[in-house]
Amino acid sequence: xxxxxxxxxxxxxxxNSAMDVMLERxxxxxxxxxxxxxxxxxxxxxxxxxxxHGKTRVFDTPINECGIIGVAVGMGAYGLRPxxxxxxxxxxxxxxxxxxxxxxxxxxxxxxxxxxxMTVRTPFGGGIFGGQTHSQSPESIxxxxxxxxxxxxxxxxxxxxxxxxxxxxxxxxxFLEPKRIYNGPFSGYYDRPVxxxxxxxxxxxxxxxxxIDLGKAATVREGEALTILAYGTMVHVTKTIxxxxxxxAEILDLRTLLPLDIDAIEASVKKTGRCLIxxxxxxxxGFGAELAALVQERCFYxxxxxxxxxxxxxxxxxxxxxxxxxxxxxxxxxxxxxILKD
Amino acid sequence: xxxxxxxxxxxxxxxxxxxxxxxIPEPRYRPGDNPDFGDIEVPAVDATPRPGEATKPDAMxxxxxxxxxxxxFDGHAKGQWxxxxxxxxxxxxxxxxxxxxxxxxxxxRAQRQGKTSFxxxxxxxEATSVASTMAIDRADMCFPSYRQQGILIARxxxxxxxxxxxxxxxxDHLLGRQLPIMYSAPEHGFFSVSGNLATQYPxxxxxxxxxxxxxxxxxxxVWCGEGSSAEGDFHSALTFATVYNAPVIFNVVNNQWAISSxxxxxxxxxxxxxxRAVGYGIAGLRIDGNDPLAVxxxxxxxxxxxxxxxxxxLIEHFTYRSEGHSTSDDPSAYRAADEATAWPFGDPIAxxxxxxxxxxxxxxxxHDAQARELDDLVKTTQKQSEKLGILGxxxxxxxxxxxxxVFEEMPWHLKEQCAQMLAEQEAKFGPxxxxx
Numbered sequence: 144x145x146x147x148x149x150x151x152x153x154x155x156x157x158x159n160s161a162m163d164v165m166l167e168r169x170x171x172x173x174x175x176x177x178x179x180x181x182x183x184x185x186x187x188x189x190x191x192x193x194x195x196h197g198k199t200r201v202f203d204t205p206i207n208e209c210g211i212i213g214v215a216v217g218m219g220a221y222g223l224r225p226x227x228x229x230x231x232x233x234x235x236x237x238x239x240x241x242x243x244x245x246x247x248x249x250x251x252x253x254x255x256x257x258x259x260x261m262t263v264r265t266p267f268g269g270g271i272f273g274g275q276t277h278s279q280s281p282e283s284i285x286x287x288x289x290x291x292x293x294x295x296x297x298x299x300x301x302x303x304x305x306x307x308x309x310x311x312x313x314x315x316x317x318f319l320e321p322k323r324i325y326n327g328p329f330s331g332y333y334d335r336p337v338x339x340x341x342x343x344x345x346x347x348x349x350x351x352x353x354x355i356d357l358g359k360a361a362t363v364r365e366g367e368a369l370t371i372l373a374y375g376t377m378v379h380v381t382k383t384i385x386x387x388x389x390x391x392a393e394i395l396d397l398r399t400l401l402p403l404d405i406d407a408i409e410a411s412v413k414k415t416g417r418c419l420i421x422x423x424x425x426x427x428x429g430f431g432a433e434l435a436a437l438v439q440e441r442c443f444y445x446x447x448x449x450x451x452x453x454x455x456x457x458x459x460x461x462x463x464x465x466x467x468x469x470x471x472x473x474x475x476x477x478x479x480x481x482i483l484k485d
Numbered sequence: 486x487x488x489x490x491x492x493x494x495x496x497x498x499x500x501x502x503x504x505x506x507x508x509i510p511e512p513r514y515r516p517g518d519n520p521d522f523g524d525i526e527v528p529a530v531d532a533t534p535r536p537g538e539a540t541k542p543d544a545m546x547x548x549x550x551x552x553x554x555x556x557x558f559d560g561h562a563k564g565q566w567x568x569x570x571x572x573x574x575x576x577x578x579x580x581x582x583x584x585x586x587x588x589x590x591x592x593x594r595a596q597r598q599g600k601t602s603f604x605x606x607x608x609x610x611e612a613t614s615v616a617s618t619m620a621i622d623r624a625d626m627c628f629p630s631y632r633q634q635g636i637l638i639a640r641x642x643x644x645x646x647x648x649x650x651x652x653x654x655x656x657d658h659l660l661g662r663q664l665p666i667m668y669s670a671p672e673h674g675f676f677s678v679s680g681n682l683a684t685q686y687p688x689x690x691x692x693x694x695x696x697x698x699x700x701x702x703x704x705x706x707v708w709c710g711e712g713s714s715a716e717g718d719f720h721s722a723l724t725f726a727t728v729y730n731a732p733v734i735f736n737v738v739n740n741q742w743a744i745s746s747x748x749x750x751x752x753x754x755x756x757x758x759x760x761r762a763v764g765y766g767i768a769g770l771r772i773d774g775n776d777p778l779a780v781x782x783x784x785x786x787x788x789x790x791x792x793x794x795x796x797x798x799l800i801e802h803f804t805y806r807s808e809g810h811s812t813s814d815d816p817s818a819y820r821a822a823d824e825a826t827a828w829p830f831g832d833p834i835a836x837x838x839x840x841x842x843x844x845x846x847x848x849x850x851x852h853d854a855q856a857r858e859l860d861d862l863v864k865t866t867q868k869q870s871e872k873l874g875i876l877g878x879x880x881x882x883x884x885x886x887x888x889x890x891v892f893e894e895m896p897w898h899l900k901e902q903c904a905q906m907l908a909e910q911e912a913k914f915g916p917x918x919x920x921x
Contacts, residue, residue, distance in 0.1 A: 173698070199698040205728055210687050210721030217628075217691025217705075220676060223698075225691075237717070244681045245688065251890045253669040253677035254659045258893075290891050313893045358896065402896035 152348040153340040154325045157299035158188050158264070161306035162226060164352050166196045169224060172310060174201045176211060176228030176264075185230060186266060186325060208238035212263065216245050219259045226310055232267035232319060233279045246315040247290030262309045266322035268376055268423050269460050270329065270469055278460035280424035285317045286401045286433070292316040292357055293400040297324070297378040298345035301398060304355030312357060321375035331380035331471045360404035362411075366393040369417035369482060372408060372434055374398065377421045377470070384475045390483065392419075400430055408434070409441050416447040417482050423470055426454040448485055453478045510749030514821035522829050530554045531564035535782075538789040542768045542796075549759040549769035552803065555778035558831065560839035566782040568620075572846035578619055578777055579837050579847070580855065581639045582611040586834060587859040588634065588644065591867055592651055596665075596812045600875040601651050603665045607632045609807035609825065612777040612833035613738045614708070615639045620784035621706060621734075626696075628676045628689035628707040631666055632738070640673045644866045654874035655881045660889075665876075682713035686722035686735070693733040693791075694725070704732040704791040706784075711758050711801075712743020715751045719761075723799070727765045732791035734784065735799040737761075738774065740806035745819040759801035767797045774802030775830040777837045805830070884910055 152160065165172045174189055174196075180203035183190030193201040204211050208229055215225035229235045235242070246259040269278030285293040294309055294316055296302035302320070309316040323329050327339045340346040363378055368391040373381050378396045385392040393411050397404065412418045418438050420431040431452040438450050453470045461468055514520040533553050536545045555567050562569075570578075589606040596604040607614065614635030618627065627636050637647060649656035651665040659669060669677035676692075679685060689707035696703050709719060714737050726733055737758045741748050751758075762769025768790065772783045780802060787798035807825040809816045821827075841847035874881045888895060888903040895903070911918070 173695075205721075205724050207721045207724055209717055210690075210725045213684065213687025213718060213721060214691030214694060214725050217688035217693075218695040219691075220688065221626075221692045221695035221699075223695045240681065241684060241687070241718075245679060245684050249677060250893070252659070252663055252667070252679075253671075254662065255890055256658075256669045256671045257677050292892070402892075402898065405897060 149347045149349050151341050151346050152299045152303075153327070153346065154296070154299045154302050154320070155186060155188050157303040157348045158306055158320065159190060159192065160348065160350065161303040161310070162189065162192060163195065165226070165307060165310045166192065166200055168352060171222060171224040172200070172226060173218065173223050174226045174228070175204050175215075177204055177206055177230045179203060179228050184228065186322065188228065188264070208234055208236075209241055212238035212241040212246065212261075215261045215263075216241060216249065216259055219261050220249075220257050224260045224310060226262045226264060229263060229265040231273075231277050232265040232281050233276045235263070235265060235281065242291065242315070242317075243288050247288045250314065251290060258313050259315045260313045262306070262312070262316045262318055264306070264318045264320060266325070267319045268321045268323055269465060270323035270333065270376065272462065272465060273460070274462040275459040278465070280422065280455070282319055282400055282424060283428060283430040283433070285319075286430060290315065292402065293319065294357060294398065295319045295321065295374045295400060296398065297321065297375050297396050298328070298343065299340055299348050300345040301355055301361070303348055304353050305357065305398060307352065308354040308357050311354065316357070319375070323376045324379060328379040329376050330383040331475070332383070333466050333471075355398070357399045358402040358404055360398055360407040361396045362407070363394040363396045364392065366391040367415060368392055369419055369479075370395060370408075370411040370415045371419045371421060372397060373421040374400065375423070377423055380471065381421050381475060384472050385479065388476060388479060390479060392479075403437075405437065405441070408438065412438050412442040413445045416445050418442070418446070418450045419453065419478055419482055420450065421453045421470060421475060423455050425457045426452065427457050429454055448482045451478045451482045510747070510754055512747035512749065512820065514824060515819065516817060516821060518821045520821045520824045520827040522827055525829055526552075527829060528552050528554070530557045533564065533566065535565035535786070538786060538793060539795050540768075542762065542766055545768065546763055549763055549771055550757055551771060553770055553772040553779050553783050554776055555782055556776045556836055556840055560836065560843045562778055562840060566779060568778055568782040568785060570778070570781065572841065572844060574619075575837065575841055576847065578616055578781070579834065579841060580859070581615045581619070581635065582777065582834050582837065583856060584859050584862070585611045585615060585635045585638045587856070587863045588638065588647070591863045592648070593812065595651070595867070599877070600871070601653070601665050602876055603812055604651065605631055605666050605811045606808045607634060609832060610738060610740055610774065610802075610804050611635050612780045613736065613774045613802040613804060616777040616780035617706065617736060617784045620781045621704070621788050624674065624703050625788070626674050626676065626689070626692050626703060626705045628685040628692070628705060629678055630682070630685065630708045630710060630713070630738075631678055631680065632710070633708050634666065634668075636675055637668060637670060637673060640675070642670055642673045642675070644863065645870050646670070648867060648870035649873055652870060652873070652875045653881060654870065654876070656870065656873040657881070660886045661882045683709045683716035683718040685709070686718045687725060689733050690722045690725045690729075690731050693731040694729050697729070697732055702792065704734065704788060706734040706736065708736040708738060710743055711737055711739035711741075711748050711751050711753060712746060714758055714761065723761065723765045723767065726797040727767050730794065730796040732794070733797045734787045734791060735797060737799065737801045738804060739801050740804050742806045742810070742816070742820065744810045744814060745816075747820075757801060759799060762799040767799060769799045769801070771801045771803060773830055774804030775833045775836065777833050778840070803830070
């Protein structure tokens with residue numbers, strides 16, 4: 144579905160390009176949020192969009208997440224396709240009632256009288272010294288809502304194609320952007336120099352329209368020794384570790400958590416017989432718990448070792464001890480050794 | 486467990502400052518009391534000026550603390566706010582309000598007869614939705630709370646559709662998913678009722694912002710109670726409305742009671758609800774909500790304002806909830822029995838009737854005949870609706886509708902759960918069983 148020349152983009156540029164393309168293609172698309180207008184967003188994701196598409200299409204909002212999401216629900220009922228930004232995923236909670244009780248259920252409760260074609264974009268995850276209010280990973284709160292889709296890209300090419308698909312989707316989508324990898328993939332070694340996206344294949348992004356369907360995982364690396372289920376930043380961290388350890392792991396980048404690509408997960412785990420789940424979010428009731436349950440329900444007789452989870456700890460995200468919290472190389476290597484020992 | 490400290494001193498050092506005290510609001514009258522509302526200030530009908538629709542909000546703040554009235558208590562229309570409606574229009578308004586009440590009475594009874602789970606009447610508050618809806622354009626969008634059945638009635642929504650929804654029967658186009666009275670009627674400019682309070686407030690602002698951004702001419706109106714004006718959504722909505730000068734009318738129906746909590750628990754002891762507008766720099770009107778002509782006039786003024794890019798208006802409808810909150814509520818447990826009759830502003834239907842009679846455009850015979858006609862209409866429609874089923878007697882929707890419309894397309898996990906549920910039903914009822 145490529146339609147034009149490619150350009151080297153980092154994730155921010157790819158996300159910006161997706162909104163630019165949709166603002167151009169569909170007059171119903173509107174982009175709004177705190178600092179997104181003239182300034183172009185604190186992470187620059189909307190840079191230049193207001194100047195190009197006008198103030199009524201791309202605009203700043205009050206610091207009020209309940210209002211941002213609530214207003215977007217009303218805009219959707221009018222016939223617009225709103226793309227609100229919540230500046231940090233940690234700030235989404237004041238808007239949660241509008242998301243859970245309104246946006247997510249509007250189609251159901253009105254039996255299709257009204258829909259909510261809204262895409263909430265929000266940066267999430269740690270590793271940037273953001274402390275407890277700029278580092279959280281609330282994806283399992285989103286997947287627990289019935290009626291919301293949850294999407295997490297892990298590279299520029301996917302980010303643009305998935306965001307376009309999310310904006311075109313007629314249901315509410317929470318689009319979680321792993322902010323640690325906005326400017327380059329992360330190895331998990333915070334003390335090594337950051338590699339830019341330009342050295343990564345997925346930074347070749349078509350300038351025009353293309354979409355990646357929601358609900359499809361990507362195989363990042365094929366292998367036989369075990370299956371690793373990851374998404375966002377952790378895709379790159381796990382890839383670094385398995386390559387360093389010389390393990391023939393198969394890594395699935397889930398890309399969409401809901402609806403989940405269960406077929407890809409099932410096929411891979413049945414092939415390898417082992418499954419490691421890696422996420423940065425807190426452990427208890429995290430999305431890894433859902434994945435572990437699904438894998439044992441569907442692949443139990445193919446498993447040669449217990450399903451393992453590598454996650455953040457069940458504490459608020461600490462500021463100074465960030466790298467002791469982060470599920471980095473040591474935690475992943477330990478789990479890999481354990482799951483492969485028999 | 487630590488030992489209880491009778492002084493609740495909690496280790497604080499002794500102080501010679503006067504002790505602080507916490508104020509817990511308390512309504513003036515409780516069961517057994519004789520309510521007297523003599524101290525409610527009722528300004529003269531012609532005392533309130535009507536500013537031009539383009540007047541800046543800060544030049545008319547006193548309207549937030551006054552009371553816009555048109556009908557005096559003898560039934561005469563007076564003052565600058567008189568909308569001077571034709572007798573025909575007044576009779577239509579009376580008819581819609583009477584139909585709303587007849588509908589309420591019948592559906593309340595249906596709930597008591599076990600035909601549905603729940604009902605909410607709007608007795609005494611009919612003007613706040615009927616007259617308000619009549620004052621805006623048919624194409625304008627309404628975001629109701631749960632007590633605005635008058636909007637649908639004033640827009641000639643088929644009564645049978647309302648009843649089908651209340652019964653969750655085969656004719657319910659919401660497929661039995663929603664609690665009774667949580668209607669949805671896009672063709673009638675009526676947003677899906679949520680059941681969560683005040684969530685519709687920012688949504689109405691968003692709709693109005695969208696309309697303005699597209700150069701449309703339609704405006705949005707929204708309702709909530711004085712109790713739910715305490716919700717954050719209310720304040721989010723007013724913030725967005727003033728920031729973007731959105732073409733929206735905010736109605737706060739101050740019926741004095743939020744289930745058992747009197748308006749003091751929403752801040753009503755300190756100021757008016759219309760005065761919330763002052764802090765946001767938007768226009769505010771406090772009006773006699775039991776005066777259908779005042780409701781009409783105020784709404785028309787606010788609509789003109791919104792339509793000419795003069796911004797949002799907050800209207801406090803000062804009224805009284807004559808009945809319980811819902812069929813699940815018994816107000817005799819928490820408020821004085823005679824409050825509704827002691828309420829100084831009377832009944833909106835009786836007041837409009839009196840006005841029409843003074844004009845020589847209505848009389849007792851016509852009124853009684855119309856009341857009978859509307860009762861019959863509601864009864865006949867009810868029979869038709871009940872042919873399509875009532876709640877709890879047979880199944881009215883195919884089981885799989887439970888899983889439809891969660892998403893536009895059903896994902897695999899819902900398909901699996903749907904198959905599981907259908908297998909459960911088959912195990913329960915046998916393979917040949919079909920919903921009746």
